[in-house]
Amino acid sequence: MPAISMKVNGQVVTGEVEARTLLVDFLRSNLGLTGTHVGCDTSQCGACVVHVDGRAVKSCTALAIACDGASVTTIEGLARNGTLHPMQEAFREHHGLQCGFCTPGMIMSAIDTVNRRGKTLDEATIRHELEGNICRCTGYQNIVAAVQAGAAKM
Amino acid sequence: MSETGIGQRVKRKEDHRFITGKGRYTDDINLPGQTYGYFLRSPHAHATIKSIDTSAAKKMPGVAGIFTGEDIANDKLGGLICGWMIHSKDGSPMKAGPHPVLAQGKVRYVGDHVAFVVAATKEQAKAAAAAVDVSYAVLPHNVDAAMAMTAKAQVHDVAPDNRVFNWSLGDQAATDAAFKAAAHVTKIDLVNNRLIPNAMEPRAAIGSYDSGSDHFTLYTTSQNPHVARLVISAFHGLAPEHKLRVIAPDVGGGFGSKIFIYAEEVACVWASKKIGGRPIKWTAERSESFLADAHGRDHVTHAELATDATGKITGLRVNTKAAMGGYLSTFASCVPTYLYGTLMSGQYAIPNIYVEVDAVYTNTAPVDAYRGAGRPEATYVVERIVETAARELKMDPGEFRRKNFIKSFPHQTPVIMCYDAGDYAAALDKALQIADYKGFPGRKAESAKRGKLRGVGFSAYIEACGIAPSAAVGSLGAGVGLWESAEVRVNPVGTVEVLTGSHSHGQGHETTFAQLVSDRLGIDIDNVAIVHGDTDKVQFGMGTYGSRSGAVGMTAISKALDKIEAKAKRVAAAVMEASTNDVEFKNGTFTVKGTDKKMAFGEVALAAYVAHKFNSAEIEPGLKESAFHDPSNFVFPAGVHICEVEIDADTGVTEVASYTAVDDFGNIINPMIVEGQVHGGIVQGIGQALTEGCVYDKESGQLLTGSYMDYCMPRADNVPSFKLGFICTPCPSNPLGMKGCGEAGAIASPAAVMNAVTDALGVRDVPMPATPQVVWQVMQPMKKAAE
Numbered sequence: 001m002p003a004i005s006m007k008v009n010g011q012v013v014t015g016e017v018e019a020r021t022l023l024v025d026f027l028r029s030n031l032g033l034t035g036t037h038v039g040c041d042t043s044q045c046g047a048c049v050v051h052v053d054g055r056a057v058k059s060c061t062a063l064a065i066a067c068d069g070a071s072v073t074t075i076e077g078l079a080r081n082g083t084l085h086p087m088q089e090a091f092r093e094h095h096g097l098q099c100g101f102c103t104p105g106m107i108m109s110a111i112d113t114v115n116r117r118g119k120t121l122d123e124a125t126i127r128h129e130l131e132g133n134i135c136r137c138t139g140y141q142n143i144v145a146a147v148q149a150g151a152a153k154m
Numbered sequence: 155m156s157e158t159g160i161g162q163r164v165k166r167k168e169d170h171r172f173i174t175g176k177g178r179y180t181d182d183i184n185l186p187g188q189t190y191g192y193f194l195r196s197p198h199a200h201a202t203i204k205s206i207d208t209s210a211a212k213k214m215p216g217v218a219g220i221f222t223g224e225d226i227a228n229d230k231l232g233g234l235i236c237g238w239m240i241h242s243k244d245g246s247p248m249k250a251g252p253h254p255v256l257a258q259g260k261v262r263y264v265g266d267h268v269a270f271v272v273a274a275t276k277e278q279a280k281a282a283a284a285a286v287d288v289s290y291a292v293l294p295h296n297v298d299a300a301m302a303m304t305a306k307a308q309v310h311d312v313a314p315d316n317r318v319f320n321w322s323l324g325d326q327a328a329t330d331a332a333f334k335a336a337a338h339v340t341k342i343d344l345v346n347n348r349l350i351p352n353a354m355e356p357r358a359a360i361g362s363y364d365s366g367s368d369h370f371t372l373y374t375t376s377q378n379p380h381v382a383r384l385v386i387s388a389f390h391g392l393a394p395e396h397k398l399r400v401i402a403p404d405v406g407g408g409f410g411s412k413i414f415i416y417a418e419e420v421a422c423v424w425a426s427k428k429i430g431g432r433p434i435k436w437t438a439e440r441s442e443s444f445l446a447d448a449h450g451r452d453h454v455t456h457a458e459l460a461t462d463a464t465g466k467i468t469g470l471r472v473n474t475k476a477a478m479g480g481y482l483s484t485f486a487s488c489v490p491t492y493l494y495g496t497l498m499s500g501q502y503a504i505p506n507i508y509v510e511v512d513a514v515y516t517n518t519a520p521v522d523a524y525r526g527a528g529r530p531e532a533t534y535v536v537e538r539i540v541e542t543a544a545r546e547l548k549m550d551p552g553e554f555r556r557k558n559f560i561k562s563f564p565h566q567t568p569v570i571m572c573y574d575a576g577d578y579a580a581a582l583d584k585a586l587q588i589a590d591y592k593g594f595p596g597r598k599a600e601s602a603k604r605g606k607l608r609g610v611g612f613s614a615y616i617e618a619c620g621i622a623p624s625a626a627v628g629s630l631g632a633g634v635g636l637w638e639s640a641e642v643r644v645n646p647v648g649t650v651e652v653l654t655g656s657h658s659h660g661q662g663h664e665t666t667f668a669q670l671v672s673d674r675l676g677i678d679i680d681n682v683a684i685v686h687g688d689t690d691k692v693q694f695g696m697g698t699y700g701s702r703s704g705a706v707g708m709t710a711i712s713k714a715l716d717k718i719e720a721k722a723k724r725v726a727a728a729v730m731e732a733s734t735n736d737v738e739f740k741n742g743t744f745t746v747k748g749t750d751k752k753m754a755f756g757e758v759a760l761a762a763y764v765a766h767k768f769n770s771a772e773i774e775p776g777l778k779e780s781a782f783h784d785p786s787n788f789v790f791p792a793g794v795h796i797c798e799v800e801i802d803a804d805t806g807v808t809e810v811a812s813y814t815a816v817d818d819f820g821n822i823i824n825p826m827i828v829e830g831q832v833h834g835g836i837v838q839g840i841g842q843a844l845t846e847g848c849v850y851d852k853e854s855g856q857l858l859t860g861s862y863m864d865y866c867m868p869r870a871d872n873v874p875s876f877k878l879g880f881i882c883t884p885c886p887s888n889p890l891g892m893k894g895c896g897e898a899g900a901i902a903s904p905a906a907v908m909n910a911v912t913d914a915l916g917v918r919d920v921p922m923p924a925t926p927q928v929v930w931q932v933m934q935p936m937k938k939a940a941e
Contacts, residue, residue: 034182035175037406039354040440044862047354075175088173092165095826098834099660100172101354101406107173123875130870134862136354136407137660139833139899140870 004068008033009077017064023057024048026064027074035075035104039134046133049105049112050074056112058132075104078111087111090150091143098137109133110147111154119151159673160890163826167679168664177404180358180373181437188360189218189429191422191436192279194269194286195445196261199295199517199855200307203259203288206269211285216278218429220286221270221421223258231255231424232390234415236482237633240319240491240513248319251310251515253481255390255417255424261290262309262480263517264856265445267417272425272434295517297850299477300454302514309480309515318478318487318513323495323569329508332469336460340543346531347922348452348477348848349841350865351524353659355406356443357416361423362433369397372423376402376687377412377657378697381634383689385415385484392424395689402687405659409838410523411447412659413699414484418446444860449848450524452477452516453490453531459539460506465547467558469506470498472535476513479520486522487513492570492630493528493618499567500536501578501614501792502558507568517855523699525838525900529617537613537905542918551612551909552591555794556582559614570630571618573790575883578614581816584879585794589814594798601811607801608811611909612794615902619894620789620885621700637784638702639694640710642671642718644777646763648756649681652714655695656707657687661896662827663703669823670708670890674715675755676742693780701894704823705789709888713781721777726758728768789885791893793817795836797906801914806930808844808911816879817898821891828895829878835899836876841868842900843907847923866923 001016008031015030027033027050038060039047048060051073078085087107090096097103113121113129121129126147127140135143158164171177208220234253241247252258256267269286273279296305302316309316333339360373370393376382379400387395405412422434438446453476460469476490495509526533544554559578566572586592594610601608621627624635641653650671656663668682685691698707719739726744727734736747745752753761758777761767765775793816800811815832822828845866849858859865884891904922911924920932 028182033175034179035177037179037355038181039356039406040862042440042861042863045354045440075173079174084173091173092169095166095830097169097172098662098830099354099407100168100177100404101179103172104175124871127871134354134867134869136352136409136838136867137834138830139835139837139876140873141833141875142830144870144875 002065004065006067006069007071009073019065021064022060023062023064023067024059027059033074033076037101037104039101044134046109047102047105049108049133051108051112056109075107086153087150090146090153094142094146094149096138096143096146102133102135106133106135106143110150113147114151114154119154121148121151156672158669158679160669160823162669162824164665164669164679164824166662166665167668168662179355179404179406180360180375183360183373183403185360185362185433188433188435189272189274190276190279191425191434192271192276192283193267193418194271194283196257196264196266196268198261198290198292199264199297200293201261201290202293203257203261204291205289207287208269210287211271211282214278214282214285216274217271217282218274218432219272219425220282221256221425221428223254223256226254226256227258231392234417234481235385235389235484236487237484238488239631239633240321240487242319243322248487249310249313250482251312255420263519265519266480270421270425272429295855297516297518297852297855299452299475299514299516302516303512307517309517313515316515318482318515320512321491322508322510324508325506325568326508329469329471329506332506333458333460333471336468337463338461338547340459340539340546342457342539342542342919344455344457344535344538344919345921346451346453346455346534347842349450349524349846350444350848351409351411351447351450352443352867353407353409353411356438356440357412357418357447358437359419359422360433360435361426363427363431365431370423371399371401372419373401373403374419375405375412376400377405377408377659377699379657379687380655380689380695381697382415382419386420386423390420399690402657408659409525410450410527410699413697414448414522440862441860444865445857446519448483448520448522449479450521451531452521455535457535457539459543461543461547465549465554465557467502467504470504472498472509474511476511477516477518477521478513479516479518481520483520483522486520488632489523489528494532496570497529497532497616497618498536498569500540501560501616503560505568509569518850525835526897529897530901530904533613533615533901534905537615538908541612541909552582552586555612555614571788574787574886576790576792576818577881577883578792580881581792581794581818582614584881585796585814585816588816588877588879589796589812591796601800605803607803607914609799609910609914611797611906611913613902613906613909614794615898616790616792617897617901618788618790619701619897620705620785621702622788623786624784635784636696637782638696638706638710639780639782640714641693641778641780642711642714644718644759646760648677648759650675650677651683651685652711653685653692654707654711655692655697656703657698661698661703662824666823666827667708667711670711671715677755701896704892705885705888705894706783706785708890708892710781710783712889713783714779717779717781718777721779722758722762724773725762725768726753728773729753729761785887787887789887789893791817791819791895791898793898793902795902795906797910799907799910799914801911801929806926806933808924808929810840810874810907813874814877815899815902816881817895818881818883818893819895820882820885820893822880831895832878832899833876835897836903837868837873838900839903840873840907843904843922843924845872845923845925
């Protein structure tokens with residue numbers, strides 16, 4: 001099996017994977033980073049969103065081997081020295097989660113949105129940007145509020 | 155009132171683990187030596203199984219075992235049950251066909267379980283499943299509820315016409331008489347579209363067996379782990395309850411679909427013993443969730459409403475065909491009956507109601523409770539026909555409702571329920587005001603200028619939840635009682651653990667339950683832990699569904715807290731050398747009337763465990779109490795929702811332009827969490843109305859909407875932000891005055907949206923989901939007529 005190496009949440013990790021191993025399976029099974037979730041099999045739900053070299057990627061659609069040498073950030077890598085990322089804090093503050101399953105992907109997508117669209121986001125922009133992340137619990141209203149507030153604090 | 159007490163917008167205690175990726179869902183758990191299970195599923199809607207050859211598959215790499223219905227039969231593993239006996243109106247019991255864990259002789263829907271393959275890796279299990287050779291003889295199938303009773307397909311031998319039961323409720327003769335005397339009769343035909351629940355976490359299970367202690371463990375995505383243990387023990391006969399532990403850790407949403415005891419979970423724990431005790435993990439792929447999670451709704455209904463010359467409703471007649479799917483799921487039979495017919499009075503004083511329901515087998519996934527369960531279907535019937543009647547009578551839909559509202563309580567309806575409290579006119583007034591109903595004509599004119607058709611629709615829903623009084627449901631056929639239990643453990647340092655039989659899968663119990671404890675005991679909310687979801691930790695429980703965790707689950711906690719307070723007073727009295735009757739407890743401090751003696755809650759807790767300062771022959775050491783609560787009535791949340799839609803006259807695209815929800819949930823523990831529940835429920839209802847519809851192909855019986863590419867879940871850009879309001883009539887049947895809030899949004903909103911859509915288009919009905927294609931087609935004859 002091919003050996004790969006990548007930086008995950010700032011730490012260099014190595015592993016042997018099958019060529020068909022998905023990035024999400026490498027993160028969950030090999031590294032035990034189970035904060036990244038699998039909610040579908042058609043790259044629609046967004047529960048698996050991580051950042052690869054600074055860009056949001058659905059990790060159920062990326063091969064681990066294709067991320068050899070990349071820098072990957074998962075939900076577990078957002079908080080620094082015990083301080084939550086402003087977007088994490090905003091989801092808590094605005095009740096932007098219920099069951100929590102879509103939450104890591106939502107937060108990773110939201111941060112990516114801010115990286116691309118800036119810190120001042122109107123409701124329509126946020127709703128459009130979250131089109132690739134499905135939540136069944138919240139009805140999105142508090143997620144939108146959380147992203148707006150989190151963006152402003154980033 | 156403290157900042158973390160009842161009524162406060164306390165931020166959720168459980169959130170930290172979820173926002174940092176430390177939630178622990180079933181698929182996150184891995185056990186030593188774990189294997190992986192994969193289900194070979196039926197590709198046919200209806201077929202007999204001629205043979206299954208597993209010999210080649212068993213030789214595949216990594217395979218630990220391959221099991222079929224024959225193994226299930228040889229082991230005498232009991233079948234899946236339907237726990238609610240319904241009798242037809244002729245007195246005969248419902249016709250429940252066999253429901254083996256793995257198919258025996260016949261498959262009854264696409265996705266039915268044919269073989270269970272266990273291997274060292276998921277990929278090996280899948281590869282081996284592909285090598286299992288199954289020979290089928292295809293049978294005629296039927297996927298349509300309306301056609302079931304005349305279909306060629308016969309799903310179960312016990313039901314030659316595919317009819318499970320023909321149930322009725324209400325006085326048929328009196329209702330028929332009311333219709334004869336009516337000044338006006340409104341008729342409507344409705345389809346309540348089949349939905350697929352789609353909690354974001356797919357179902358998963360890990361079964362393991364320890365031969366040393368002859369003990370099974372099942373990790374599972376369950377809303378009610380104790381009920382799962384009870385059923386697996388008592389009906390499947392796998393192991394007695396003391397030899398089976400069921401753990402439901404963090405669960406990523408349920409919406410009803412994780413109440414039921416499914417084949418997959420049972421197979422995992424059963425087969426673990428067969429392969430020598432190695433744990434078996436199964437995690438559904440989303441496509442399996444579509445195929446094999448219990449679906450919701452799927453009713454075809456004809457309804458008639460009688461009114462007198464003044465616009466008073468005098469009668470309601472409802473006839474429904476309800477699909478059950480290929481098998482009766484755990485609670486399937488109660489959904490189109492006692493959770494449906496009993497709500498047909500809505501918020502209205504209707505003297506005569508008659509409901510008749512044919513439940514039918516179809517060659518589809520089983521149908522069972524899905525958020526609201528029966529009550530959204532009832533609300534859809536009542537609120538669509540009431541709105542239609544108002545239009546026919548040329549009355550304002552709000553004022554027609556007001557004229558017919560129940561105005562005094564308690565109110566006994568003709569369909570079992572006795573409503574205990576409510577103020578429907580107050581909710582209507584508040585909704586009209588928040589929605590700026592008076593301004594609607596102006597907004598409609600403004601929309602028209604932009605080529606948009608604007609419509610407004612109401613939904614004045616009621617539901618019965620806080621499920622449920624055990625004696626009442628027992629008399630109606632339930633196989634279980636629906637009480638809840640709680641244990642409050644005060645530790646010697648004064649911190650508190652609450653063990654509850656309720657299960658949180660998004661509802662925020664770790665916060666709201668702790669608010670109750672913090673409020674009652676005057677202790678910091680951080681010193682309260684809520685423990686749930688593990689049959690080895692929690693004494694017993696009936697789980698979470700039917701918006702019951704507040705009204706029933708928290709009342710059990712409240713009763714245990716009463717006992718804690720009483721015991722602590724006795725301890726405090728002994729330590730402070732006072733009479734128990736003179737000890738008072740307030741804000742976390744025990745005082746002795748007329749003295750300056752006092753003890754903090756933590757000091758009393760310590761004294762209870764040290765046990766030096768009282769006679770332990772009179773007062774038992776320790777401070778731990780439990781309680782069971784069986785409710786005396788259902789609770790009746792109600793409200794008025796008003797929806798405005800805008801329809802693009804060229805494309806048929808329907809947008810929810812504004813949505814107002816005014817709800818009466820009685821007393822509210824945490825408004826932030828309640829609002830979140832309402833938001834989520836409304837979007838599920840908007841999904842039913844505008845985007846979601848499960849489609850089986852009539853010709854092939856295949857599920858056409860088998861992924862998120864084909865089944866349209868509402869996304870963030872499909873819905874607006876909502877305007878919420880609350881009124882409060884406290885519930886008289888529980889000490890906290892709570893009703894339930896978990897299902898209301900999903901119950902109310904489909905009717906509100908579809909009343910708005912039909913208003914915008916000026917038509918009697920538009921089928922759900924009102925996708926652009928559906929609406930465009932409805933508009934074509936209208937356009938031709940206009941030309």
